[in-house]
Amino acid sequence: MADIVLDKVSKKFPDGTIAVRDVDLEIADGEFVILVGPSGCGKSTTLNMIAGLEDISSGELRIGGERVNDKAPRDRDIAMVFQSYALYPNMTVRENMAFPLQLAKLDKKTINQKVEEAAKVLELTPLLDRRPANLSGGQRQRVAMGRAIVRKPKAFLMDEPLSNLDAKLRVQMRTVVSRLQKRLGTTTVYVTHDQTEAMTLGDRVVIMRGGAVQQVGPPQELYDNPHNLFVAGFIGSPSMNFLPAAIEESRLRTALGDVPIGDRIRRELSRADAPRELILGIRPEHFEDAELIDEETRRRGIVFEAPVDIVESMGSDKYVYLTVEGERATAAELEELAADAGAADFTGVGSHLVTRLSAESTVTEGQNRRVWFNLEKIHLFNPADGRNLTLREGRAAGALAD
Amino acid sequence: MADTTTRVKLQWGVLNTVVVVFALIPVLWIMSLSFKTPATLTDGKFIPREWTLENYRNIFDTDQFVRALVNSIGIALIATVIAVVLGTMAAYAIARLDFPGKRLLVGVALLIAMFPQVSLVSPLFEIERQLGLFDTWPGLILPYITFALPLAIYTLSAFFKQVPWDLEKAAKMDGATQGQAFRRVIAPLAAPGVFTTAILVFIFCWNDFLFAISLTSTERSRTVPVALSFFTGESQFEDPTGAICAAAVVITVPIILFVLFFQRRIVSGLTSGAVKG
Ligand SMILES: Nc1ncnc2c1ncn2[C@@H]1O[C@H](COP(=O)(O)OP(=O)(O)O)[C@@H](O)[C@H]1O
Ligand SMILES: [Mg+2]
Numbered sequence: 001m002a003d004i005v006l007d008k009v010s011k012k013f014p015d016g017t018i019a020v021r022d023v024d025l026e027i028a029d030g031e032f033v034i035l036v037g038p039s040g041c042g043k044s045t046t047l048n049m050i051a052g053l054e055d056i057s058s059g060e061l062r063i064g065g066e067r068v069n070d071k072a073p074r075d076r077d078i079a080m081v082f083q084s085y086a087l088y089p090n091m092t093v094r095e096n097m098a099f100p101l102q103l104a105k106l107d108k109k110t111i112n113q114k115v116e117e118a119a120k121v122l123e124l125t126p127l128l129d130r131r132p133a134n135l136s137g138g139q140r141q142r143v144a145m146g147r148a149i150v151r152k153p154k155a156f157l158m159d160e161p162l163s164n165l166d167a168k169l170r171v172q173m174r175t176v177v178s179r180l181q182k183r184l185g186t187t188t189v190y191v192t193h194d195q196t197e198a199m200t201l202g203d204r205v206v207i208m209r210g211g212a213v214q215q216v217g218p219p220q221e222l223y224d225n226p227h228n229l230f231v232a233g234f235i236g237s238p239s240m241n242f243l244p245a246a247i248e249e250s251r252l253r254t255a256l257g258d259v260p261i262g263d264r265i266r267r268e269l270s271r272a273d274a275p276r277e278l279i280l281g282i283r284p285e286h287f288e289d290a291e292l293i294d295e296e297t298r299r300r301g302i303v304f305e306a307p308v309d310i311v312e313s314m315g316s317d318k319y320v321y322l323t324v325e326g327e328r329a330t331a332a333e334l335e336e337l338a339a340d341a342g343a344a345d346f347t348g349v350g351s352h353l354v355t356r357l358s359a360e361s362t363v364t365e366g367q368n369r370r371v372w373f374n375l376e377k378i379h380l381f382n383p384a385d386g387r388n389l390t391l392r393e394g395r396a397a398g399a400l401a402d
Numbered sequence: 403m404a405d406t407t408t409r410v411k412l413q414w415g416v417l418n419t420v421v422v423v424f425a426l427i428p429v430l431w432i433m434s435l436s437f438k439t440p441a442t443l444t445d446g447k448f449i450p451r452e453w454t455l456e457n458y459r460n461i462f463d464t465d466q467f468v469r470a471l472v473n474s475i476g477i478a479l480i481a482t483v484i485a486v487v488l489g490t491m492a493a494y495a496i497a498r499l500d501f502p503g504k505r506l507l508v509g510v511a512l513l514i515a516m517f518p519q520v521s522l523v524s525p526l527f528e529i530e531r532q533l534g535l536f537d538t539w540p541g542l543i544l545p546y547i548t549f550a551l552p553l554a555i556y557t558l559s560a561f562f563k564q565v566p567w568d569l570e571k572a573a574k575m576d577g578a579t580q581g582q583a584f585r586r587v588i589a590p591l592a593a594p595g596v597f598t599t600a601i602l603v604f605i606f607c608w609n610d611f612l613f614a615i616s617l618t619s620t621e622r623s624r625t626v627p628v629a630l631s632f633f634t635g636e637s638q639f640e641d642p643t644g645a646i647c648a649a650a651v652v653i654t655v656p657i658i659l660f661v662l663f664f665q666r667r668i669v670s671g672l673t674s675g676a677v678k679g
Contacts, residue, residue, distance in 0.1 A: 014500075053571050074577040086572035090590045099586075100576035147576070 002064030002154040003029045004050060004187060009059035011045050011211075019045040021211045022059070027189065032181050034202035035191045037234070038340035042211040043191040047157050050189060052076050063154060074103075079148035083160040085140045087132040093119075093143050094128040100151045118150040121180070138169045142176075149180065155187040162197065174200060193340075195235055199223070207231050209336070225396045229386035230333040232281050232379055238319070238347050238354045239337075242329040245280040245380065252380075252399070254280055255326040256304040256353075256373065262400040265380060268389050278389070279329045281379040284319070287355035289363060290370035301374045308369050309352060313359070320363055322353040322371065331383040375399050429654075436647035443643055457648035467649060469621045470629030475656060477539055477625060478607035481546035485603050486596060488547070489554025494584065496555065497562035498570075508555075515552035523616045530617055537619045545613050550603040557602065561595025562588070597664040604660055608653075626653045 004027040011020040020042040027033050035043045048054040050061060052073035061069055068076050079100070088096050094115055101111040119125045122142045132140055141161065148156055161177070162170045178201055181188050192198055198205045199219045207214040207222065207230070215227045219235075226232035232240050245252040245259065247269055252259040259280065261269075268274065290303045312319040328349050337346050347354050355371060363369050376398035380389045390396050435443065436457050438450045445451065461467045496504060526545060527536070535541035565588055573583035589596075611627045618624045624632075630649050633642045 051571075051575060053574065072579075073574045074579065078575065080572070080575040082568050082572060084566060084568045086566065086568035088569060088572075088587055090587075099573075103577040103582065147572075151577075 002187060003027060003031075004155060004189065005060075005062040006046075006050070007060040007062070009046070009049060009061060010057050011042070011049060011054060012057040019211050020049070023208075023211075023213055025206060025213065025216065027187060030185045030187055032178075032188045032190065032201065032203045034198045034205045035189060035208060036193065036195060036198035036205055037208035037214075038336065039193050041208045043193070043208055044159055045211075046208070047080075047159050047189060047191050050155075051078055051080050051157050077154045079151065079153040079156055081144050081148050081156065081158040081161045083163055085132075085144040085164075087140055087143055087147075089132050092129050092131055093124060093135070093146075096132070096143055097146045097150050100147065104151060114150055118146045121149070121183075122146045122176075137165055138173065141165060141173060145177070145180065149184060149186075152184075153186070155189065156181070158188065158190045160192055161190075163192070163194070170197075177201065196237060199235065205235075207234060209333075225388075225391060225394060226379065227388055227391065227394075228333070229279060229281070229331055229381040229383075229388070230337070232381070232388065233334060233337045233346065236283060238284055240281045240283050240379070241347075241353050241355075242334060242349050242381075243280045243282075243324070243353075244327050244329045245278045247274075247276060247278060252278060252280065255324045256306075257302055259302065259375065259378070259399055261380075262398075264392065264397070264401045265389055265399060275382050275384055277383060279331060279334075279381040279383050281381060282373055283377065284354045284356040286374040286377040287320075287353075287357060288372050288374075289357045289361035290372045292358055292361060293372055298372060300376055301372050303370055303372045305368055305370050306353070308363055308365055308367055311363055311365050315359065317359050318357045318361055318363065320355045320357050320361075320369075320371075322355060322369070323351065324353050329383070331381070331386060333386045432647045432650050436644060436651050438644060440641055440644060443641065457644040458652070461645050461649050461652070466621060466629055466632070467626075470624050470626045471652070473539070473621075473623055474608060474625040474627075474653070477542050477546070477623070478604055480539070481543045481550065481607045482600055482604045484543070485547045485550040485554050486558075486600050489551055489558050489599060490589075490592070490596060492551075493555045493558030493562050494588070497559045498567075511552040511555050514548065515556075519549065519612055523612060526613070527616055536617060537623050539623055541617050542613060542623060542625070545617070546607045546610065550606055553606065554599045554603055557599045558592070558595050561592050561598075565591045601661055601664055605657060608657060 004025075006023050006025040009020060009023045010018065012018050023046060025033075035046060037043055045054060049056050050063075052068070052071060052075075056069050060067055063076060063078070088099065091099065097115045097118060098111050101114060106114075115128070116125070119128055122145060124139070124142055124146055127135060127139060127143075132143065135143065141164075144161065148158075158177075162173050165173060174197060177190075190197075190201060192201075202219065204217060205219050205222055206216045209230050215222055215231045217225075222231055222235050226235065229242075233242065243254050243256065245254045248258075250261060250266060252261060288297075290298070306322040306324060308320060309323050310319075310321040312321075328351065330349075334349050338349060340346075357363060357371070377396075378390070378399050379396055380399060381387065382389060388396065390398060390401065392401060431448070434448055434450055437453050437455070438445075439452050439454045439456065442451050492507075495501070496508060522545075530536040530541050535544070569587050569591070570583050573587045574580075578586065609627065610625070611631075614625045614628045615631070618628060621629075626649070630646055630653075633646050633649065
């Protein structure tokens with residue numbers, strides 16, 4: 001077991017593609033870190049550099065305090081689980097799992113004992129003598145995990161290990177992975193493009209875009225205090241709603257009505273390079289049916305009226321899609337999120353507002369409804385660079401902050 | 403729907419039968435001739451009226467044929483082994499690595515395969531005589547390897563490209579050196595390709611007539627196809643047709659054995675289960 005440190009690590013491919021640029025990351029011993037981002041953002045390349053399967057173009061990689069840039073994968077003592085599982089089809093499950101131990105020149109008895117042990121943990125014992133071709137997807141996935149844990153490496157690397165499973169199995173395996181990591185306490189770097197996996201699995205999440213790290217932090221931290229538009233739009237399902245907000249004196253004109261702004265935001269906006277328009281972001285759960293809130297709560301936000309398009313009752317609460325007039329928010333980040341297949345359900349910039357109201361709300365489709373939203377929870381972004389203007393010392397402070 | 407599939411099946415069935423009959427009739431005819439007595443040889447009957455093993459006994463009595471058979475087997479096997487081993491290494495490099503001059507290498511290999519062999523016979527004859535390789539085993543093995551290699555590289559690199567790259571990465575992560583990854587993971591998976599290539603190369607060497615007749619002069623290294631052409635009867639007046647037919651049947655046997663032996667190993671879908679769910 002060991003910590004992993006990436007110090008200004010970059011990757012430039014021979015064809016000139018810069019897949020990873022200046023990534024700084026410190027992964028503590030035993031930590032479970034998730035690399036997440038849309039496809040093509042350099043997650044696999046980063047992982048492969050940690051593994052030693054790709055050379056590091058510049059920067060330094062340290063595992064357990066030791067520089068390993070020039071070490072072969074076999075000398076780094078790291079195990080990897082591949083998206084494709086990469087099981088050896090000519091070997092049985094037992095032989096697959098024994099392979100790393102044989103290469104480590106352990107004696108037969110120890111190998112057998114370790115394989116049986118790992119098989120028990122992953123409930124593979126009855127399958128030990130089958131070949132990969134005769135296993136289901138979920139079973140293959142478990143064999144791949146088994147092959148990784150069997151030799152107790154310094155760290156696990158996993159590249160989208162669950163993305164080939166169907167939705168139900170994926171949820172199931174998610175808990176298996178999580179439990180396994182906690183039980184073994186091995187440093188783990190896990191790559192995914194699925195934000196739900198990122199939110200539920202790791203101790204910390206690293207969000208990447210175009211080869212660069214956008215933000216690092218515990219999942220809740222990223223959810224509550226996104227540093228920029230990209231992080232805000234990527235984390236959360238359904239995603240945050242984005243609206244254009246024109247700056248006018250001491251308020252912002254939006255499709256939901258005029259939003260007052262506090263001194264801090266005003267100071268930001270008085271700077272010479274300040275944008276003329278902002279992007280307003282609100283998460284679905286920060287809306288509420290105006291009928292259901294008391295006077296004091298009402299004062300912390302504003303109320304608007306909009307036609308109700310669709311009501312999806314989830315039992316615990318209601319997803320209500322409201323039609324909003326006016327232009328859509330535009331920014332490079334939002335287009336990228338909408339284009340990425342991994343965020344196919346990206347609803348942030350549609351002509352609809354996605355809101356999550358209490359189950360008690362009597363809202364029905366087709367009516368005009370008065371809906372409230374919380375001004376303390378909104379985010380304002382600069383469309384030019386995507387920066388979150390409502391952050392104060394790394395925490396989101398809403399529009400009204402002084 | 404069912405109608406069309408039956409019709410399609412029928413069409414293919416008829417077509418296949420025609421092709422198989424077309425290919426097999428001459429072979430069966432030769433077999434039939436090899437069992438006939440000299441007197442009934444030209445009676446035009448498909449089934450011999452009188453069966454005899456005389457022809458077979460005759461060819462195995464002559465030292466000429468047995469010696470040629472040994473030469474053929476030895477030369478073809480050695481050339482096949484060397485060509486497949488070299489071809490495997492070259493094909494692996496072509497399939498896996500990006501090195502300068504890769505396209506050139508592939509192009510040159512293709513060029514060699516297309517080069518008319520006839521035009522190389524006289525130069526080779528001169529070269530081999532100078533080097534003392536004329537009428538020796540290596541004298542045939544070398545040109546066979548040269549002309550079999552492009553074929554071997556081509557078929558093998560196609561097979562190597564099918565082996566998932568991830569398997570090699572996985573092996574490296576599991577602690578294998580490049581060599582171990584190749585031997586224990588890649589090579590077993592490319593085995594069907596290796597066997598297919600071995601069959602093709604072996605058949606090429608076994609059937610060759612051009613080099614064998616030009617680069618040999620005695621029984622020391624003469625192979626069966628050439629020996630066959632030197633067949634004469636016991637006496638000047640005896641018709642060697644029966645003996646030639648018997649020899650032709652005999653030399654197809656190793657090919658059939660070779661193919662049957664390796665075919666069991668060419669299990670398609672050997673790589674299934676390696677990747678995906
Ligand atoms: N061998 C390579 N040569 C050139 N470019 C590559 C190579 N491998 C990946 N890339 C590029 O690097 C970027 C990052 O790729 P990758 O790390 O696989 O993304 P991710 O895993 O996040 O989907 C992509 O734009 C991809 O096209
Ligand atoms: Mg990837």
